[in-house]
Amino acid sequence: MSARGLHAEVGARRVGGRTLAGLVAVAQCAVAGCASAASPAAYDGGVQQPPLVGTEWQLTSYQDPGAESPVGVQTDSTLAFDGKGRFSARACNYIGGSAQVDADTITFGEVVSTAMACTGELGVLNAKVAATLRDSATWSIRADLLTLTAADGHVLTYRVRPST
DSSP states (O other): OOHHHHHHHHOOOEETTEEHHHHHHHHHHHHHOOSSOOOSSOEETTEEOOOSTTOOEEEEEEEOTTOSSOEEOOSOOEEEEOSSSEEEEESSSEEEEEEEEOSSEEEEEEEEEOOOOOOHHHHHHHHHHHHHTSSEEEEEEETTEEEEEETTSOEEEEEEOOOO
16 A cells, blocks of 8 residues: 555544654555655645645646646536545546556546536536546646646646535
8 A cells, every 4th residue: 555545544643743644654664665655745845735645626727738728617626536546526427436546647447427418617627527537647736736637638737625
């Protein structure tokens, strides 16, 4: 199990200024060897970023291959990874399936979706999300933003979804 997945399962409980997940990950590495274990959360300029797994992400923009700039999103569209090899996304339809998360790549396996007819921004978002969450995408978290870039150039940018 990766430290990212471990962070999602244990949660972000604080123990003496460090997350319990981080301490458990260190112990796991000491026992099992840790040649390529990822940290439970990304670091950007020494600032801890939210973890990919266990965070609910809200879509802020998308960018088509070759487009000069991203398009802002008004609709609440979300993405989450459960740390057990599954993801779920919501645009107009529910989209979910398997996902193998590595240090900078997510490989999507079997993907299923509901099939509601979608129009307007919902229809556009559904198509953009579905296009990006197939095959594989690179990912990064910088300044609390998750960016997914598909091999064909589709880009989705998410932020941590505010609590409701």
